[in-house]
Amino acid sequence: MTKSLASHLSRSVEDYLKVIYHLTETGESATTTAIADALVLAAPSVSGMVKRLAEAALVEHLPYKGVRLTHRGRRAALRILRRHRIMETYLVSCLGYTWDNVHDEAEKLEHAVSDDLIERMSRALGDPHFDPHGDPIPALDGHIVDVTTTPLPAIAVGETVNIARVGTGAADRLRWLADAGLVPGVRITVLDQQPFNGPVTVSLDGTRRVIGRDLALQLLCTRQV
Amino acid sequence: MTKSLASHLSRSVEDYLKVIYHLTETGESATTTAIADALVLAAPSVSGMVKRLAEAALVEHLPYKGVRLTHRGRRAALRILRRHRIMETYLVSCLGYTWDNVHDEAEKLEHAVSDDLIERMSRALGDPHFDPHGDPIPALDGHIVDVTTTPLPAIAVGETVNIARVGTGAADRLRWLADAGLVPGVRITVLDQQPFNGPVTVSLDGTRRVIGRDLALQLLCTRQV
DNA sequence: CGAGTGATTTAGTCACGACTAACTATAAAC
DNA sequence: GTTTATAGTTAGTCGTGACTAAATCACTCG
Ligand SMILES: [Mn+2]
Ligand SMILES: [Mn+2]
Ligand SMILES: [Mn+2]
Ligand SMILES: [Mn+2]
Numbered sequence: 001m002t003k004s005l006a007s008h009l010s011r012s013v014e015d016y017l018k019v020i021y022h023l024t025e026t027g028e029s030a031t032t033t034a035i036a037d038a039l040v041l042a043a044p045s046v047s048g049m050v051k052r053l054a055e056a057a058l059v060e061h062l063p064y065k066g067v068r069l070t071h072r073g074r075r076a077a078l079r080i081l082r083r084h085r086i087m088e089t090y091l092v093s094c095l096g097y098t099w100d101n102v103h104d105e106a107e108k109l110e111h112a113v114s115d116d117l118i119e120r121m122s123r124a125l126g127d128p129h130f131d132p133h134g135d136p137i138p139a140l141d142g143h144i145v146d147v148t149t150t151p152l153p154a155i156a157v158g159e160t161v162n163i164a165r166v167g168t169g170a171a172d173r174l175r176w177l178a179d180a181g182l183v184p185g186v187r188i189t190v191l192d193q194q195p196f197n198g199p200v201t202v203s204l205d206g207t208r209r210v211i212g213r214d215l216a217l218q219l220l221c222t223r224q225v
Numbered sequence: 226m227t228k229s230l231a232s233h234l235s236r237s238v239e240d241y242l243k244v245i246y247h248l249t250e251t252g253e254s255a256t257t258t259a260i261a262d263a264l265v266l267a268a269p270s271v272s273g274m275v276k277r278l279a280e281a282a283l284v285e286h287l288p289y290k291g292v293r294l295t296h297r298g299r300r301a302a303l304r305i306l307r308r309h310r311i312m313e314t315y316l317v318s319c320l321g322y323t324w325d326n327v328h329d330e331a332e333k334l335e336h337a338v339s340d341d342l343i344e345r346m347s348r349a350l351g352d353p354h355f356d357p358h359g360d361p362i363p364a365l366d367g368h369i370v371d372v373t374t375t376p377l378p379a380i381a382v383g384e385t386v387n388i389a390r391v392g393t394g395a396a397d398r399l400r401w402l403a404d405a406g407l408v409p410g411v412r413i414t415v416l417d418q419q420p421f422n423g424p425v426t427v428s429l430d431g432t433r434r435v436i437g438r439d440l441a442l443q444l445l446c447t448r449q450v
Numbered sequence: 451c452g453a454g455t456g457a458t459t460t461a462g463t464c465a466c467g468a469c470t471a472a473c474t475a476t477a478a479a480c
Numbered sequence: 481g482t483t484t485a486t487a488g489t490t491a492g493t494c495g496t497g498a499c500t501a502a503a504t505c506a507c508t509c510g
Contacts, residue, residue, distance in 0.1 A: 012497065032458055045498055047459055052496085064458060064505060094319070095345045105339055112337035114330055120320045237467065257488055270468055272489055277466085289475060289488060 021077035085131035099132040100174035134165030134184035149220035167218035246302035310356035325399035359390030359409035374445035392443035
């Protein structure tokens with residue numbers, strides 16, 4: 001069977017695939033409720049869509065267990081992810097957006113732009129490998145780099161690391177981080193780690209920053225090379 | 226009643242409104258079949274949508290006669306038109322598109338971009354008043370300039386005019402015109418007008434161009450100031 | 451092992467926006 | 481002033497993607 005669906009995927013389908021990809025990527029299993037929560041939909045809506053996705057051979061469905069992307073589904077998800085992240089990067093670099101307000105725009109545009117436009121944007125940006133939040137941009141062939149990062153609270157006092165990636169999309173957090181200069185690419189040294197889920201103190205260009213545990217957990221760092 | 230519909234209009238609704246605007250603008254009456262032809266839809270689909278548009282107070286429907294935009298409908302149409310034309314201009318000026326391949330992209334993106342993004346693009350372009358085809362870009366408040374133009378075949382031999390606007394969206398025609406340098410803003414002098422729907426000969430920067438009647442009719446000119 | 455609980459699926463409905471087939475209004479032709 | 485062609489509308493259907501209410505599965509706990 002594998003119904004058509006080949007050429008054009010609807011906005012809904014694309015968003016489902018992306019959410020399923022994210023869930024499996026972060027280790028969670030892509031269950032009906034997890035998908036429903038992520039997309040703010042009722043569970044039966046997801047059950048229905050999952051059936052259609054399975055018919056279209058975009059996912060494998062193990063009833064009552066969850067869902068896994070097929071090769072086709074994964075490729076489709078990565079294609080949208082590429083669009084999303086290039087779009088975000090373009091909006092920030094070329095149109096003066098700040099990293100805390102690009103997400104919603106990209107969430108819509110990722111479904112509307114042509115491959116051609118995305119590749120033109122990518123070229124205009126010098127074919128970047130990371131978006132403003134430090135998330136890797138999948139290549140055209142679906143390849144995506146896997147950067148191993150460590151959350152800031154797990155870095156030892158005295159160590160110097162780079163901020164590689166930010167694990168939140170919340171606009172207020174992103175604004176606070178940007179104000180504090182805590183953005184991907186920046187180098188920081190851990191000055192203090194308070195126990196019992198206490199704050200982390202780092203130095204950035206010689207100035208101190210105290211970062212609450214919650215936020216610190218979302219600062220994903222790489223060690224110096 | 227005037228059903229919600231206030232905030233978000235669907236892609237279909239927006240395209241209907243734009244087509245209705247175009248038809249009335251060019252003097253044709255916005256009949257069911259005219260709309261159906263323009264959107265490549267079956268007539269009953271249009272009948273159905275017209276009913277919904279009327280319920281939403283976007284058009285006034287005189288059964289068996291046709292349809293007219295209400296104030297709200299006109300404003301909505303002009304908003305999409307602004308998006309479309311700014312998008313086209315941006316794609317050409319900032320992303321290396323040629324004027325013969327921007328239309329399809331803009332046709333989709335006009336429904337997906339936010340007001341904010343469009344205004345950022347407009348600003349990046351220096352708030353242009355015309356798109357690459359010479360079509361006027363409606364202002365934010367819905368105001369749109371009305372340029373009086375004359376089709377090239379109606380210009381007398383010896384007269385010098387500016388090409389102001391191109392009345393075709395056909396990619397092959399646009400490519401030919403661009404190759405010939407016959408684009409909006411260019412100044413040409415009519416050297417010859419052959420009778421019986423014959424071609425027009427013009428000079429452009431001292432070189433001759435012979436233009437078939439069909440195409441010449443789509444070159445809309447303004448006289449020198 | 452059976453009961454209970456929470457997750458999941460099924461059943462049935464709805465709005466949107468397309469379609470075809472069939473009917474009807476309008477206006478031109480005789 | 482009928483007839484007739486054409487344009488427009490109504491009726492009925494379909495696919496998509498959402499919903500609620502009800503049924504069912506799977507696992508945990510006593
Ligand atoms: Mn999206
Ligand atoms: Mn991002
Ligand atoms: Mn459109
Ligand atoms: Mn145009």
